[in-house]
Amino acid sequence: MLTVVLVTAVLISTGVARPSLRYLENTFTVENESEEVRSEALKRLLEVFGMEDPPHIRGLHKQPPQYMLDLYNTVADVDGVTKDPDLLEGNTVRSFFDKLHSEEIQFLFNLSNVAKTEKVLTAELHLFKLRPQASYSFNRHHFCQVSVYQLLQTSKMNTSQSRKLLSSRLLPVHSSGWEVFSITHAVRSWMADEGSNLGLLVTVRTLGGSQMDSKLVRFASGRHHHQSKQPMLVLFTDDGRRAASLENTLKDMHDTSAPPSLPVAQKPLAAQRSPRSLDYEEDDQKMPCQRLPLYVDFEEIGWSGWIVSPRGYNAYHCKGSCPFPLGQNMRPTNHATVQSIINALRLTKGIETPCCVPDKLFSINLLYFDDDENVVLKQYDDMVAGSCGCH
Structure with a gap:
């Protein structure tokens, strides 16, 4: 008789200590519903920002280009609110780093993340011009002709059939800092035909047309220089989401x-x-x-x-x-x-x-x-x- 009482007591105490099946089911349902609501809410919020999924960042420790930080601070206040709608061309600006890292002044930018529906407004090639090395500081050349070409063929890049002139101008040989060249026509052609994106070629010549010594006029590259001076393509587009009002x-x-x-x-x-x-x-x-x-x-x-x-x-x-x-x-x-x-x-x-x-x-x-x-x-x-x- 005593054994039966003890067993009954243990069963009762065990039943009291454990949550009921109905309680567990209700709790599980509430947690699932809460998670579903959060997931659906974040999905809808991403849609507001024109995305299907949040960007997948793979242990990213890079700093944004200073140009992009400065541009953001120009068009937005501390809360991100637009200061003036006329400051920015279009509603989207992207910066792309060179993927080629060539020893030559040759660049390749991957534009696959730009939607075909976006309207290309302006595209710029940003190059950081380095100072001449000390041994070349007293060179007789004071100006050079810098030209940017769109590559049409990967072979025989020095022939006129293999490249198309996009931009050209004179630069002081002994200057340093960022130089910006318009490459809008090239980017528009790349957007129309992704396979035509063979990259860009930059040449530096004397005023007489001869090849300039590469040690005299140098541009920073992604291979040998700090990230803050890497060659960059800046693209201004409009994705068509701008409200008429x-x-x-x-x-x-x-x-x-x-x-x-x-x-x-x-x-x-x-x-x-x-x-x-x-x-x-x-x-x-x-x-x-x-x-x-x-x-x-x-x-x-x-x-x-x-x-x-x-x-x-x-x-x-x-x-x-x-x-x-x-x-x-x-x-x-x-x-x-x-x-x-x-x-x-x-x-x-x-x-x-x-x-x-x-x-x-x-x-x-x-x-x-x-x-x-x-x-x-x-x-x-x-x-x-x-x-x-x-x-």
Whole structure:
């Protein structure tokens, strides 16, 4: 009898200690649903940024080209918001490093990551000119003719049939620094026929047309020089995603002397973060329509590994009520004003009050590495609520 009691007690205690099968099933379902929601949400967010999958970075420790960092800081503020729509040609800028690493002044750039649908606006070859070696500092030549050719054949590169002149100009022999050459026509032909991309050839000659000593006029190469001086192709394109109203929206922003400010009287932070309840909803309805912060943290969603700048941005959101009568501070449309009047007079059943929504949207800029370790600067439309109104 005692044995039966002990066995029963052990079974009971074991049953109490273990979660029920229904509890485990519910927990598993909730966790799965939560993971599915997160996965679907990140997928949709990638679609907003024009991607199917996040770039796969393979232990990348490279620094973005200084040119791309400077360009980003020129077109975007500290939060990534576009300063002026006229500063950037198109909405996408890519930088490509030379894949050939040749001993000659010959370059090859892989453009396979550029979609065929993108419109090529401008393409530039950026070369860093080095100072002549000390033993050549007093050479009698003061200028040289630098020419950039598109290769049409890989054999007999010195013949006129095997190459096409893209750009040519005089450069001081003793100068140093970045030199930029236009190669737009070559890149457009490569985009039309990927197989025609045989690379570029650069020649340096004296004013008399003879070959210049390679030790006198030198350009940095990817093989022997620091990454910050590597030959680079910079491509400006438009992917066709730009909204027709973007230009007018952004110009409106710059026409104002100051950005829309938040109302002075705000609810305490604790009240903003309190759990939703009936009282909270009632308080929310009493709050007039206004713009409130909504920070998107790229590190928090696991994107900090491939996004260079910004680390996140304030998208803002609109919240509050649009009570009758609508004042001009509510920035109402005529339609919203009429709707508010109809609602107040109860002339038509089922007519709600106008909604508090963004009435001005700004674009942001993203600087990031793609799958091929190229650095991309891209503008995305309608990402930040600039102001709110009753509509």
